[in-house]
Amino acid sequence: MGLEQxxxxxxxxxxxxxxxxxxxxxxxxxxxxxxxxxxxxxxxAAQAPAYDMSRFGMELMRASPRQSDLMIxxxxxxxxxxxxxxxxxxxxxxxxxxxxxxxxxSCGGVFxxxxxxxxVDEVVPVDVYVAGCPPRPEGLIHGVMTLHEKxxxxxLKDWA
Amino acid sequence: MIKGLLTTLRxxxxxxxxxxxxxxxxxxxxxxxxxxxxxxxxxxxxxCIGCSLCAAACPADAIFVESAENTDExxxxxxxxYASTYxxxxxxxxxxxxxxxxxxTEAIVLGDNYELSFTDRHQSIYTKDMLLEPxxxxxxxTPQNTEPGKYTRSVPVMQDPQD
Numbered sequence: 001m002g003l004e005q006x007x008x009x010x011x012x013x014x015x016x017x018x019x020x021x022x023x024x025x026x027x028x029x030x031x032x033x034x035x036x037x038x039x040x041x042x043x044x045a046a047q048a049p050a051y052d053m054s055r056f057g058m059e060l061m062r063a064s065p066r067q068s069d070l071m072i073x074x075x076x077x078x079x080x081x082x083x084x085x086x087x088x089x090x091x092x093x094x095x096x097x098x099x100x101x102x103x104x105x106s107c108g109g110v111f112x113x114x115x116x117x118x119x120v121d122e123v124v125p126v127d128v129y130v131a132g133c134p135p136r137p138e139g140l141i142h143g144v145m146t147l148h149e150k151x152x153x154x155x156l157k158d159w160a
Numbered sequence: 161m162i163k164g165l166l167t168t169l170r171x172x173x174x175x176x177x178x179x180x181x182x183x184x185x186x187x188x189x190x191x192x193x194x195x196x197x198x199x200x201x202x203x204x205x206x207x208c209i210g211c212s213l214c215a216a217a218c219p220a221d222a223i224f225v226e227s228a229e230n231t232d233e234x235x236x237x238x239x240x241x242y243a244s245t246y247x248x249x250x251x252x253x254x255x256x257x258x259x260x261x262x263x264x265t266e267a268i269v270l271g272d273n274y275e276l277s278f279t280d281r282h283q284s285i286y287t288k289d290m291l292l293e294p295x296x297x298x299x300x301x302t303p304q305n306t307e308p309g310k311y312t313r314s315v316p317v318m319q320d321p322q323d
Contacts, residue, residue: 052178103220106251107281110220121281131276131284133254141181143277150279 018156025069025095026057026148032068033061034088037075039102039134046137056144065091070147071124072140076104077117089124097151099143100126103133188272193255195273196248198292199266204299206236206292207267209314210243214259214268222252223259230311234303239314246288250276264315 031053035043047053047061054060062068065088077085089098100120103109106129108118120126127150130143179186188194199207210227226245236242259268278284295301 049177050179051181055178055180103251103254106284107249109252110254112221127279129251129278129281129284131250131253131278132274133256135276136274138181138185139274139276142275145182146277146279 014156018154022152022154026151028057028059029069029097029144029147029151030060030062030067031058031070031072032065032088032092033063034071035074036077036081037104039074039105042134042137042140043072043074043101046140051137051141053141053144056141056148058144065089066093068092069095070097070099072099072101073105073120073124073126074101074134076109076111077120077123078115079117082117082123085120086123097127097147098124099128099130099140099147101130101140101143102135103131106131109133188274192272192274193257193270195250195271195276195286196253196259196291197269197271198246198288199269200293200296200299201238202296202299203304204295204301205238205304205311206242206302207265208243208246208263209237209239209265209267210241210246211264213262213264217258217262218253219256219258220252220254222249222254223247224249232306232308235306235311236302236304237314238311238316241314243288246291248286248291249284250286251278251281251284266318 035041045051047058058070065071069092071089071092073085089096098120100106104111104116105120106126108116110133112118117123128143128147130139132139135143201207210225212225212227215221215223215225224245224247225243227241228244230236230240230242255270257270260266260270276284
């Protein structure tokens with residue numbers, strides 16, 4: 001971005017800008033509709049009225065990667081699905097985040113075999129891992145809040 | 161049409177069903193399987209005897225146990241051996257409860273905590289210190305200095321299981 005180089009040492013301006021942008025990013029983070037297996041059921045439950053995720057600004061799951069900021073990899077990723085996952089990730093506009101939901105997406109879980117990718121961090125950079133098989137909707141929301149904490153700590157000089 | 165609008169009107173005055181999760185938490189069921197807890201006896205000794213049966217039963221190979229010998233001067237658990245290292249990888253664990261079933265001393269119990277999310281894989285490995293429950297009131301922390309010949313039996317006499 002180069003804003004810091006242009007403005008020089010304007011600590012107050014840049015930190016408050018940082019806070020404003022991070023606040024905006026955490027409070028409207030649209031996830032991508034990317035359910036692969038049983039974890040997707042819990043992801044749907046997290047969007048349903050009981051654990052309404054739109055309280056966190058996740059109004060709706062976007063089916064298009066070009067309109068989404070957050071990819072929740074919900075379920076096991078087979079070797080055949082891995083290039084698709086990477087392509088969808090590449091199509092998402094920056095800034096983008098990834099949550100590996102559940103054991104299978106995080107590290108393969110029980111599926112320690114040749115057909116399943118042993119953790120999606122082989123393919124895409126993962127920000128938050130959520131444990132559970134599948135995680136409860138609360139578990140997913142806890143993961144989302146962990147991600148929010150991480151995004152709030154992001155620095156201006158790392159944006160570029 | 162009025163009937164349909166009346167339904168809308170009635171719904172307007174009903175309480176929303178949303179659970180405000182981070183502030184309000186829905187209590188879990190009695191047999192819910194969450195994060196593991198390593199139990200202690202009432203005198204503070206650990207129930208785990210380091211037999212590795214949980215690690216053998218684990219379908220996801222999430223548990224790692226290493227055992228060491230107890231002595232009467234430094235006693236962690238009744239019987240001969242105790243778990244010197246006990247690690248569970250929460251990202252591997254599928255919370256099936258097989259470890260609970262396999263345990264001969266009911267040392268490992270799946271608890272109520274489901275808030276498990278990590279920004280790094282290394283955080284997901286829970287060590288023995290994180291899994292052990294605190295010392296109950298009246299008990300002493302391990303290692304304890306015990307009199308010889310008191311704790312010879314590692315597996316206690318069991319009662320019927322309870323929830």
